[in-house]
Amino acid sequence: MGRSPCCCHDAGVKKGPWTEEEDRALVEHIQRHGGHVGSWRNLPKAAGLNRCGKSCRLRWTNYLRPDIKRGNFTDDEESLIIRLHAQLGNKWSTIATHLDGRTDNEIKNYWNTHIRKKLLRMGVDPVTHQRLPPDDIAIASVPGAAILSAAASLGGLNTALIQVQALQLLLQAVNGGGGNAAAAAAAGLIPSINAAAADNAILNANRRSIVPSFQDQMNLILSHANYASPDHLSNIASFAEQHDVVVQRLNNASSAAPVVGGAYAEPLAAALASAATYPPQEVAASADRPVQGFAELLSEPIGMPSMCSLEDDEDAFWKNMLLESSSLPL
DNA sequence: AAAAAGTCCAACCGCAGACAC
DNA sequence: AGTGTCTGCGGTTGGACTTTT
Numbered sequence: 001m002g003r004s005p006c007c008c009h010d011a012g013v014k015k016g017p018w019t020e021e022e023d024r025a026l027v028e029h030i031q032r033h034g035g036h037v038g039s040w041r042n043l044p045k046a047a048g049l050n051r052c053g054k055s056c057r058l059r060w061t062n063y064l065r066p067d068i069k070r071g072n073f074t075d076d077e078e079s080l081i082i083r084l085h086a087q088l089g090n091k092w093s094t095i096a097t098h099l100d101g102r103t104d105n106e107i108k109n110y111w112n113t114h115i116r117k118k119l120l121r122m123g124v125d126p127v128t129h130q131r132l133p134p135d136d137i138a139i140a141s142v143p144g145a146a147i148l149s150a151a152a153s154l155g156g157l158n159t160a161l162i163q164v165q166a167l168q169l170l171l172q173a174v175n176g177g178g179g180n181a182a183a184a185a186a187a188g189l190i191p192s193i194n195a196a197a198a199d200n201a202i203l204n205a206n207r208r209s210i211v212p213s214f215q216d217q218m219n220l221i222l223s224h225a226n227y228a229s230p231d232h233l234s235n236i237a238s239f240a241e242q243h244d245v246v247v248q249r250l251n252n253a254s255s256a257a258p259v260v261g262g263a264y265a266e267p268l269a270a271a272l273a274s275a276a277t278y279p280p281q282e283v284a285a286s287a288d289r290p291v292q293g294f295a296e297l298l299s300e301p302i303g304m305p306s307m308c309s310l311e312d313d314e315d316a317f318w319k320n321m322l323l324e325s326s327s328l329p330l
Numbered sequence: 331a332a333a334a335a336g337t338c339c340a341a342c343c344g345c346a347g348a349c350a351c
Numbered sequence: 352a353g354t355g356t357c358t359g360c361g362g363t364t365g366g367a368c369t370t371t372t
């Protein structure tokens with residue numbers, strides 16, 4: 001109901017950084033009242049502070065509260081913030097309720113100063129969580145070494161995002177959308193993919209997960225690349241459906257030995273080379289195609305999925321990828 | 331060593347929902 | 352139903368600090 005007159009506009013009310021004495025007065029006042037503030041508007045006078053009630057509330061909730069956790073954000077916290085932001089947008093206070101001891105202000109600052117820039121470096125729009133258009137990031141023209149370097153610079157960012165990025169680039173190349181340049185760019189990601197796969201293997205080794213592993217997703221993509229044309233792939237490139245296929249495969253062959261990191265380089269390079277020189281070689285017998293039916297089910301080709309969109313249940317691949325990495329409930 | 335540029339984050343601003351009267 | 356007050360929220364700012372030139 002409109003804006004209220006605020007004591008902050010009163011002449012003589014102090015603004016700016018808080019002194020130790022002011023902090024002490026505020027904390028002691030709140031402690032004297034058993035941690036209950038009552039009316040923020042009346043608090044400054046009662047506590048002997050020449051501050052506006054609003055300023056006192058902010059100081060308490062963002063800095064002086066005893067349950068506040070200081071220090072750097074962990075990788076898990078960072079991953080959770082990204083996931084929650086994809087789901088909630090700039091609802092910092094809601095996001096803060098999922099992170100013990102972190103304030104909305106702190107999370108907002110961390111997003112704007114760290115995460116946002118990391119996502120942009122990865123070619124991900126921090127607002128929509130979708131990949132930026134190729135014109136914006138010119139990914140196909142970036143040498144493989146530069147992509148690898150960029151991936152390495154991600155530092156603490158959870159490996160799940162590297163995996164997501166790698167898979168998207170790979171699919172783009174395998175689908176033939178980027179031609180030779182895209183294939184070459186994706187090939188440059190092989191070392192990053194291997195590193196991410198190794199990380200993922202470590203993650204999965206510590207728990208029995210029914211979520212498709214990164215290796216399984218890679219194997220599925222490779223299997224597509226080896227027998228299917230780009231046109232065919234464009235029809236079956238729904239991650240939600242790939243997810244179903246992978247789950248089915250896992251159920252059918254749960255004892256299969258996992259593929260470890262370094263094993264990808266050779267078959268992946270071959271697959272990319274094949275995709276880049278479409279039309280491809282001999283197409284395998286249709287009976288061997290696990291996703292043969294999808295092309296018939298879909299009336300129109302499906303484009304690349306939205307990156308990290310957690311609101312869309314059809315994008316179970318992204319959701320599971322991130323859930324797996326954070327192992328935290330929604 | 332010093333100036334300029336960039337980064338970080340505590341604190342402020344103003345809007346709007348909830349609630350009391 | 353209308354109005355005033357309180358509180359919470361998200362966007363923005365400004366100054367301290369760090370890095371680069």
